[in-house]
Amino acid sequence: MPISVHDQTFHLRTSACSYVFAALPSGYLAHLYFGAPLRDAHVAHLQDPTNRAFSPYLPSGIMPDTLPQEIPAYGTGDFREPLVEIAGANGTTASEFVFVSYKISNGKPSLEGLPSFYVEDDSEAQTLEIELHDPISGAVVVLLYTVFEEYGAITRSVRVENRAQTPLHLRRVMSASLDFPTADLDWIHLSGAWARERDLVRAPLQRGSQSIESRRGSSSHQQNPFFALCSPHTTETTGEAWGLNLVYSGSFYSGIDVDQYGTPRAQIGINPFDFGWELQPGASFQAPEAVLMYSGAGLGALSRGFHRLIRQRLCKGTWRDKVRPVLVNSWEASYFKIDEDNIVRLGEAARDAGIELLVMDDGWFGTRDNDTTSLGDWTPHKTKFPHGLGSLGNRLNDLGLTFGLWVEPEMISPDSDLYRAHPDWCLHVPNRRRTEARQQLILDLSREDVCDYLIETMSGVLNGANIGYIKWDMNRNMTEVGSALLPANQQRETAHRYMLGLYSILTALTNRFPEVLFESCSGGGGRFDLGLLPFMPQAWASDNTDAISRLRIQEGTSLAYPAISMGAHVSDCPNHQVHRTTPFATRGAVAMAGTFGYELDLNKLSDAQKEAVKRQVAFVKETRELAQFGDFYRLKSVFTTQRNDGNEAAWMFVSPDQREAVVSWIQVLALPNAPHSLLHMAGLNPSLDYELIPIELGENPKPNSKAPLVLGGDVLINAGIRIANHQGDFHAKVWHLKAR
Numbered sequence: 001m002p003i004s005v006h007d008q009t010f011h012l013r014t015s016a017c018s019y020v021f022a023a024l025p026s027g028y029l030a031h032l033y034f035g036a037p038l039r040d041a042h043v044a045h046l047q048d049p050t051n052r053a054f055s056p057y058l059p060s061g062i063m064p065d066t067l068p069q070e071i072p073a074y075g076t077g078d079f080r081e082p083l084v085e086i087a088g089a090n091g092t093t094a095s096e097f098v099f100v101s102y103k104i105s106n107g108k109p110s111l112e113g114l115p116s117f118y119v120e121d122d123s124e125a126q127t128l129e130i131e132l133h134d135p136i137s138g139a140v141v142v143l144l145y146t147v148f149e150e151y152g153a154i155t156r157s158v159r160v161e162n163r164a165q166t167p168l169h170l171r172r173v174m175s176a177s178l179d180f181p182t183a184d185l186d187w188i189h190l191s192g193a194w195a196r197e198r199d200l201v202r203a204p205l206q207r208g209s210q211s212i213e214s215r216r217g218s219s220s221h222q223q224n225p226f227f228a229l230c231s232p233h234t235t236e237t238t239g240e241a242w243g244l245n246l247v248y249s250g251s252f253y254s255g256i257d258v259d260q261y262g263t264p265r266a267q268i269g270i271n272p273f274d275f276g277w278e279l280q281p282g283a284s285f286q287a288p289e290a291v292l293m294y295s296g297a298g299l300g301a302l303s304r305g306f307h308r309l310i311r312q313r314l315c316k317g318t319w320r321d322k323v324r325p326v327l328v329n330s331w332e333a334s335y336f337k338i339d340e341d342n343i344v345r346l347g348e349a350a351r352d353a354g355i356e357l358l359v360m361d362d363g364w365f366g367t368r369d370n371d372t373t374s375l376g377d378w379t380p381h382k383t384k385f386p387h388g389l390g391s392l393g394n395r396l397n398d399l400g401l402t403f404g405l406w407v408e409p410e411m412i413s414p415d416s417d418l419y420r421a422h423p424d425w426c427l428h429v430p431n432r433r434r435t436e437a438r439q440q441l442i443l444d445l446s447r448e449d450v451c452d453y454l455i456e457t458m459s460g461v462l463n464g465a466n467i468g469y470i471k472w473d474m475n476r477n478m479t480e481v482g483s484a485l486l487p488a489n490q491q492r493e494t495a496h497r498y499m500l501g502l503y504s505i506l507t508a509l510t511n512r513f514p515e516v517l518f519e520s521c522s523g524g525g526g527r528f529d530l531g532l533l534p535f536m537p538q539a540w541a542s543d544n545t546d547a548i549s550r551l552r553i554q555e556g557t558s559l560a561y562p563a564i565s566m567g568a569h570v571s572d573c574p575n576h577q578v579h580r581t582t583p584f585a586t587r588g589a590v591a592m593a594g595t596f597g598y599e600l601d602l603n604k605l606s607d608a609q610k611e612a613v614k615r616q617v618a619f620v621k622e623t624r625e626l627a628q629f630g631d632f633y634r635l636k637s638v639f640t641t642q643r644n645d646g647n648e649a650a651w652m653f654v655s656p657d658q659r660e661a662v663v664s665w666i667q668v669l670a671l672p673n674a675p676h677s678l679l680h681m682a683g684l685n686p687s688l689d690y691e692l693i694p695i696e697l698g699e700n701p702k703p704n705s706k707a708p709l710v711l712g713g714d715v716l717i718n719a720g721i722r723i724a725n726h727q728g729d730f731h732a733k734v735w736h737l738k739a740r
């Protein structure tokens with residue numbers, strides 16, 4: 001069984017890891033081990049019995065400040081970061097949680113109001129619920145652990161219940177806290193900015209606190225909730241690594257506190273900064289879910305573990321297992337200059353190229369000719385679309401295309417009929433300026449009436465035409481986070497209530513329109529997180545469509561998120577964000593590492609480029625199951641280290657039966673008289689022979705008269721292939737591997 005209990009020691013065991021903790025006689029929950037699978041849970045000897053100066057002790061002799069714990073609390077001797085901070089009736093926050101009981105059940109419960117991982121069958125996972133009480137404040141904490149045995153993962157979450165007669169004031173409720181025995185570790189996180197999201201950072205742990213966080217009301221471009229710890233020598237294929245992520249889209253905190261004895265405490269959860277929650281007697285508060293993954297075989301295996309679990313047990317609905325359509329998006333083709341005729345012309349070119357979905361981006365509603373107006377007025381622009389969206393949808397459907405539409409429902413323009421009618425529907429603080437970003441404000445989704453309005457308005461849009469896809473954008477972060485409906489003592493609940501409101505809207509819409517494919521977006525990748533993927537199984541990875549910038553963005557993202565979740569498009573050159581010119585083939589090769597599409601005016605391409613588009617689309621259609629459902633291997637990293645100049649990137653996707661693969665290699669800059677380059681492949685069956693078919697994705701392909709190379713999987717993995725020196729920057733090579 002994945003969960004076993006002996007003498008109050010709990011052993012959570014998956015195919016990839018063991019996680020052990022014990023309820024001590026004092027009632028404290030001591031964390032004992034998280035790492036490679038153990039046969040049994042005999043690790044009690046790991047507890048440190050040393051008496052330490054300046055460390056308070058309990059009557060039982062325990063020193064909370066040195067005890068590794070599952071639920072560290074504040075105020076009774078542990079000076080490190082607490083899991084929860086709760087003020088009771090007397091106003092103090094000192095608390096202490098003692099073990100009361102546990103319950104094991106098959107399957108996994110869903111979390112009230114929040115997205116979470118799930119099982120399809122109760123036999124897939126077991127859940128352990130541990131109840132702990134603070135006898136003085138009346139707070140009860142329930143720790144939930146679900147063990148996904150076959151997926152090698154453990155999810156954790158925390159529920160706080162008020163069993164007192166008076167309200168409790170929650171100041172901090174993290175989702176998971178994890179004490180490690182050594183600080184001889186690197187930590188890896190995905191930090192960045194707009195247009196350069198999820199840039200990989202790896203650094204040795206330092207003494208003291210190190211954290212990443214968002215205070216923006218969304219998971220943000222700047223930091224991503226995901227982080228990993230690994231041993232200093234861990235590589236892509238060897239060594240230990242621990243990964244944590246959060247199923248949440250709002251402000252988060254992911255941090256590691258290395259204490260005086262060199263023991264790190266890693267935590268992840270809602271950002272306690274500006275958070276508060278009034279918990280009435282009898283009520284409970286559910287924190288978002290954290291997911292924990294361990295790999296003893298390097299970062300590649302850690303990523304593949306996350307990819308599989310997210311694809312199969314977080315994403316859900318009709319589109320979870322369906323191949324994603326090749327699309328063309330109107331944004332970089334025409335920006336706001338769209339109308340029925342030019343969209344149909346784009347559709348005709350898309351049809352000729354074999355594209356399946358046309359997404360009409362911003363500019364189709366209200367009087368939206370630029371970004372100063374109309375968010376909230378979701379009716380078709382009268383001069384651009386005089387016949388409405390129904391007619392446009394029909395014309396696109398007649399071309400054989402699915403009709404996709406951009407919306408930004410969470411926003412409101414001050415210049416909109418909606419704002420004029422409901423000026424109090426946005427987040428705001430009385431008497432303070434309402435700070436604008438991109439000339440817009442944010443609707444107050446902590447309000448039920450606003451959520452109901454949005455559900456009905458978006459349902460109206462979706463019912464108004466035959467729409468098969470929605471791009472759900474969100475183009476600013478929260479300021480003046482206050483709600484007109486909450487009393488003063490609950491204002492700090494607004495940001496989290498907003499997220500609950502957003503999830504309720506998305507639940508309603510995805511239930512009403514199960515066939516529609518939703519893609520999330522936040523000025524590109526500003527809300528690329530596990531909280532949105534259950535509703536919107538793909539996300540626009542970045543507003544930066546430059547192929548070379550994308551190497552970093554997509555490799556960083558791949559640490560934690562599967563390729564099928566990453567929107568990636570071929571765009572025009574010089575690129576609109578960085579003004580770089582890259583070969584058409586390279587743009588195609590890079591976009592093929594995500595959900596593939598185009599973001600340019602297909603009618604303005606040369607004939608040779610139009611032919612290249614046809615070949616790219618045909619190749620994507622032939623192989624997309626590999627990228628979308630296969631196993632992903634990073635072969636060469638674009639991130640610089642002491643041993644790697646980052647001038648080459650390479651990756652591959654392998655089918656689950658290992659009979660087929662796509663391998664891509666990109667050279668960033670051409671080097672004079674370049675050193676030899678070897679490419680070792682991965683994930684193949686060493687006993688099979690593979691035909692290596694070079695794929696031409698650019699204009700004017702040269703006829704290839706050579707007989708295809710056939711090599712053993714063992715040779716491709718161990719000896720590799722030699723990459724010929726290539727003159728010219730930004731060069732790409734792609735091979736399709738087929739087992740003979």
Ligand code: DGJ
Nearest residue numbers: 331361362521523524543
């Ligand atoms: C930001 C998105 O990331 C872009 O792709 C585009 O949809 C614009 N918003 C439209 O305003």
